[in-house]
Amino acid sequence: MNPRAHAIKVGVKRGWTEFKLSLRAPDDLSFYLLWAGGLLVFLFLNRHSTVEGTGLSASVVALPGVLAAMIAFGAVVGPSYQLVLEREDGTLLRAKAAPFGLDSYVTGQVVYQFLGVLPMLVLLLVPPVFFLDGLVPRGAVGWLAVLGVVVLGTLAILPVGFIIGSLARKPSHVTTVAILPVMGIAAISGVFFPITAMWAWVQVVAQVFPVYWFGHALRWAFLPDGAGAFEAGGQWNLPGAFAVIVLWGLVGLVLSPRILGRMARRESGSAVEARKAERMQRVG
Amino acid sequence: MSDPVIEVDDLRMRYGAKDVLTGVDFHVGRGEVVALLGPNGAGKTTTIEILEGFRSRSDGRVRVLGEDPATAPQSWRAGIGIVLQSWRDHGRWSVRALLEHLGEFYAPYSTPERRRPRDTDELLATVGLDGLADRRIAKLSGGERRRLDVAIGIVGRPEVLFLDEPTAGFDPEARRDFHDIVHGLVDLDDTSILLTTHDLAEAEKLADRILILSRGRIVADGSPAQLAREAAGSSEVRWTRGGESFVHADHDATAFVRGLFAQYGEEITDLEVTRSSLEETYMALVHRHEAAEDAVGDLEPTEGAAR
DSSP states (O other), X not given: OOHHHHHHHHXXXXXXXXXXXXXXXXXXXXXXXXXXXXXXXXXHHTSSOBOTTTOOBHHHHHHHHHHHHHHHIIIIIHHHHHHHHHHHTTHHHHHXXXXXXXXXXXXXXXXXXXXXXXXXXHHHHHHHHHHOTTOSTTTHHHHHHHHHHHHHHHHXXXXXXXXXXXXXXXXXXHIIIIIHHHHHHHHHTTSSSOGGGSOXXXXXXXXXXXXXXXXXXXXXXXXXXXXXXXSTTSSOOHHHHHHHHHHHHHHHHHHHHHHHHHHHHTOOHHHHHHHHHHXXXXXX | XXXXXXXXXXXXXXXXXXXEEEEEXXXXXXXXEEXXXXXXXXXXXXXXXXXXXXXXXXXXXXXXXXXXXXXXXXXXXXXXXXXXXXXXXXXXXXXXXXHHHHHHTTGGGOOSSSOSSOOHHXXXXXXXXXXXXXXXXXXXXXXXXXXXXXXXHHXXXXXXXEEESTTTTOOHHHHHHHHHHHHHHHHSTTOEEEEEXXXXXXXXXXXXXXXXXXXXXXXXXXXXXXXHHHTXXXXXXXXXXXTEEEEEEESOHHHHHHXXXXXHGGGEEEEEEEEOOHHXXXXXXXXXXXXXXXXXXXXXXXXXXXX
């Protein structure tokens, strides 16, 4: 096996190890359980109320939007935060010291962040099957669509997380350049209420970003066919969803290696030392 | 020196208008342990980071294992070991999991003479971490973490090992343990070691050869004993004759003492010869160099004004 392919294989194993470690880490677990628990309670309490004028269950309408926001959050904020932290603590420099270590590190991050989205999705998807009626009326095709959005959507926007993580200089920057923008985009993307309730120009802006389309494709899977009337174009548009998501993925795939590479080239022992000193000052 | 593993010729580094390295020259042979010694700000870290391939240089020729670190292929990294100071990285990992993970990178570069990676249990024994294989890294003490750093640096059985200020922040005991580990490494596998330090006693204890870096230039290069001879060079001779004490400084203490005995024979008592310590040598070298440079610096504006 050529050494680069070998290093990528080592990276896949690394991602899996990191994932297993995170499942055993109390802080990660409590994060998953608190968020998922809160959302499930919300969905459970609203299981019988209907959205005015539609006859649809409020919880069934809310679930796709919640999942869309989760994917966006997990795939953008997760890796950007991790990258900033691991640059600061020297993990990245260690990777750089090994042959093809950076290829391996990035592979590990992709695997880890991708797997990291799953526990939340399982926690959010499995219980509602038992207490929400009429979930995924399309049956197997619908569940396949859900799986497709999760896999394709996560992979498409992971590069955005890597780019933000490369550009942010310290953990607190991640709040400004990742968490706030993602929340803002989620807010206009029909996650919390139907997009048609927005001004027309906001609807146009929202359709540029993938979050709306995650929600769109998930609603197609979760809701009856007639609910398409509440979407931005007044009907379902799966090819549109696919196109926007894939386009984001391609742009990210082209840009992220360069930006990551440029960031990694600057890493050295003294750079880590300097950030450590700066952090000590910040914290102490 | 046959078969140099590190060659540095006229290395220069400039940050903006500031010259950090102004023509550094030295070679390191296979199996040699060389200490790059100098006051803070002398350019030690810059030099070692250029050799590690983590920093690009302004000018000069650099070869490590025959490759230019700035353009070397990834396979070159398999022959290089770098001891990085862990801070909080991989805190959730166990010692064994991390060593095995990082070791895996070197497996494609294994040869019958240099089997890579090193066996994890042997490695743990080498650095004195046996029994802690399953400990979470976040739970290690500071000293144990440093041992782990060394273990990571040598997991790929490197031909060249770089250590930048390896004992900064150590207590005396941790420092002594660390010195023992480094001595052990030299005996293994013919590893060449380049370390930086501003601690003279450490350089003297660890290195076959000491390079003194001052203001971006090597001002002395030799074994600890050679350096002591080279500098002020004098030894101090003390003796007593007829109840009176004498002190004399001389470059050739042996000849002086021979003459002393020839002249006075048994009248000489309490004879004591002390070679000037390496510390005095070091201070003398650095000061002499800095004074010379400052003198040149003082001249320049005058010449400019005269024109």
